[in-house]
Amino acid sequence: MRTVNTEKGFTSVGALTYLLKGSVAMFSAGIAASLVITFLNMLVPELVSFSIDSIIGNEEVPAAYAGIILLFGGIDYLKQNIWIVAAFLLAIALISAAFIYLRTYCNTRANQIFTCRMRDKLFSHIQRLPLSWHNVHRTGDIIQRCTSDAEVITNFVSAQLITLFRIIILIVFSLVFMFMKNVKLALISSAFIPLFLGYSLFFYSRARKSFKKCDEEEGVLSALAQENFTGARVVRAFGREEYERAKFEKQNVYYTGLWVKIEKFLALFWSSNDCIALLQGLLIVVVGTVYCINGELSAGDLVAFISYNTMLMGPVRQLGRIISNMSKAGVSLGRITEILNAAEENYGEVEKLSGDIEFKNVNFSYDEGKPVLKDISFKVSEGTTVGIIGGTGSGKSTLALLLDRLYAVTEGQIFIGGRDINEISPATLRRNIGLVLQEGYVYSRTVGENIAIAADSANENDITCAAREACVHDNIKNFLKGYDTVVGERGVTLSGGQKQRVTIARTLLRETPYLVFDDSLSAVDAQTDAEIRANLAEKFKGATVMIISHRITTVLHADNIIVLDGGRIAESGTAEELLKRGGIFKKLYDLQTALPEELKEAAEND
Ligand SMILES: Nc1ncnc2c1ncn2[C@@H]1O[C@H](COP(=O)(O)OP(=O)(O)O)[C@@H](O)[C@H]1O
Ligand SMILES: [Mg+2]
Missing domain, CATH: 1.20.1560.10 (ABC transporter type 1, transmembrane domain)
Incomplete structure (x- = not known):
């Protein structure tokens, strides 16, 4: 259909x-x-x-x-x-x-x-x-x-x-x-x-x-x-x-x-x-x-x-x-x-999706004549994690939006389990893909309600569980009214990192077979980042995950890493392969890990 x-x-x-x-x-x-x-x-x-x-x-x-x-x-x-x-x-x-x-x-x-x-x-x-x-x-x-x-x-x-x-x-x-x-x-x-x-x-x-x-x-x-x-x-x-x-x-x-x-x-x-x-x-x-x-x-x-x-x-x-x-x-x-x-998106029945994600020669532009993604082809096998890394404006977020059919691809196709996503209703797609947007939106409601938005049937236990997995439970507990604290408009009373983690908790509540994190850990420290990823690996064992980040450590353990540069795939492979290759990934790695090395040396010399 x-x-x-x-x-x-x-x-x-x-x-x-x-x-x-x-x-x-x-x-x-x-x-x-x-x-x-x-x-x-x-x-x-x-x-x-x-x-x-x-x-x-x-x-x-x-x-x-x-x-x-x-x-x-x-x-x-x-x-x-x-x-x-x-x-x-x-x-x-x-x-x-x-x-x-x-x-x-x-x-x-x-x-x-x-x-x-x-x-x-x-x-x-x-x-x-x-x-x-x-x-x-x-x-x-x-x-x-x-x-x-x-x-x-x-x-x-x-x-x-x-x-x-x-x-x-x-x-x-x-x-x-x-x-x-x-x-x-x-x-x-x-x-x-x-x-x-x-x-x-x-x-x-x-x-x-x-x-x-x-x-x-x-x-x-x-x-x-x-x-x-x-x-x-x-x-x-x-x-x-x-x-x-x-x-x-x-x-x-x-x-x-x-x-x-x-x-x-x-x-x-x-x-x-x-x-x-x-x-x-x-x-x-x-x-x-x-x-x-x-x-x-x-x-x-x-x-x-x-x-x-x-x-x-x-x-x-x-x-x-x-x-x-x-x-x-x-x-x-x-x-x-x-x-x-104005043309509506056709919703329709919600089904359960499974299988690999595949991008096949995808081209995309928001405005005609200004291509944002160029000839993108890659495959994410079911149950594996792909890391996507690249500079600002390289098209990482766009990739996530296309997968969720928030925009339609200009050329090429995206498949999930062998089905073109254009053949899958947006409702099905979005019920199966847990997408944490880069710019997470927080409503001016209580923190608890903000998390519960994702699933109508969620009870208190589900909410705290999701908050724990997103490493935000302790923060919320320390708020004056805990989960009943009302968040200011656009989330102004939450810090950037807290806001991000609340939106992550919201997505985790859904327990979807596909998860996409669009730079969603950018505002949390490296340790919390690692902790959240460990929680994910444990709870979402079978899930197919796409982690988009500009931080190299976030994607380091992914089964496959794709390096985007100016809307094209510049390199792909495991971290080991990419480091050996000595390309963009290696450069980024050296750049982002240089400081701790120096500090380490300084500490050793002390
Ligand atoms: N809604 C939009 N309309 C037009 N251009 C956009 C829109 N969103 C993003 N872009 C452009 O598309 C390019 C890729 O953006 P994006 O996917 O957000 O990059 P990244 O997430 O890698 O930083 C950028 O040049 C950006 O300016
Ligand atoms: Mg982005």
Whole structure:
């Protein structure tokens, strides 16, 4: 089975539909409630119009109402018992209130379901994105997408999209009622709708770019802050506080300036929009009055018409705001769709691996044209230990990352037990290879929890056992709260060596058949280094081990040693063979063991 990267290929609308799954029924119920509320609202001006014309005045009762009026005892009876009309209004208000409650409940519930699903989908998707994706996306930016952008979308769905539906319902209902009252006046009123809409759309296209720019700059700002806080130690150590502050301030001022520009643009839009709306209202009143005088429209109908017009204009103008806000939501949706569309690594079933590790003509480059590993071929027989040694930047860490499929080889193949690792799911691979990274990450949790991360089922005994093997148990015991000591963010309360050993303990807890130590003993002294290796040899007898180091003594006892130089294998063999050969390894050996020899001589001469 070849594991292929899964790509969703969403459009923005597709992504939204995907995220809306599960909340559609609730949203629809909310919209249905809106429909009832709007219809009830439309009845109020109708009742007012009827009261003015037929109860206060003496206009003939409209044919449509004749039946219902008779049911209540006829128009003369109603004139004597005005309370019946009032009771009607009260009933409308009460039923409306019940439906408003229903609408609010449905919308809130739908909103919860939607927001929860979006958060879950985003987080679990990001968890499955390959390391190469994380390398090119800054943490601050990812966090911004998951918080600010997600919030904009939630707001869009829960407020704007719902309002959009309500507005459409309101517009349709008001237009129907207006056309029933007076066609000519309704035509004048509705002629303004395209004007408002066109104006909004014009604004929409202009605003979109500005909103996008603002979002990007906000991302830069949060990335700046985040990077700075994470690197607080470096900032202090190099006295860069003032520089960092100035850098942040510059970005902050720039970002704020962008918002001021947008706000100015918004102010212009809303003031002109208000002005046109006022003119429209004025026109309806003037023309309506003329029609009234001419006898084309009754006084009650004019009052009702003005009510409907106000009901219509509110939402039509809101439509402008909704659309302009949509431009912001569109940008955010685009940014979230981008995350959802990034190809996930295909996980799948976890199996047990066994057999030799083999690199076959492996070439690799992080950036095209800059090869980091060149034609690497070697074999590690099952149950043996290989030592990998080489200068900084020679590609040692890269080798470990490739084996764990954290990056894909550019050319060539890597096999485990004769299977190309590309055919093995990342989950299987990573469950079978215990990798101790050079830059071990420690969470700001307790030391115990930090070790237990590797295995959910680990008990206290397993944890202390692993800590002992990693020679960190005694250190932890001496902490004030032992295994319950909370480690500062990024492990700042642990020394470099302690941090390394905690990450080693974490890996040992897993008892994997393959172990890779990437310069993981660099920050511990030579004696502890030897002690840990002795523990390993005892407990992981059958394991296939890869020890990467720049310290010659660490790899000295390996079954096979590979010397990397500038991304190529310069030499390989046992320590004895390599020393005899007199190449790089011999040079390194002489260099690293020279000092003790001199000291020894000095001691002997004393
Ligand atoms: N994520 C990365 N993107 C681009 N280049 C990288 C990345 N990581 C490492 N490199 C480069 O690849 C080379 C090998 O790095 P690495 O494997 O970490 O060396 P070593 O572990 O031997 O010190 C170095 O030149 C380094 O600059
Ligand atoms: Mg390295």
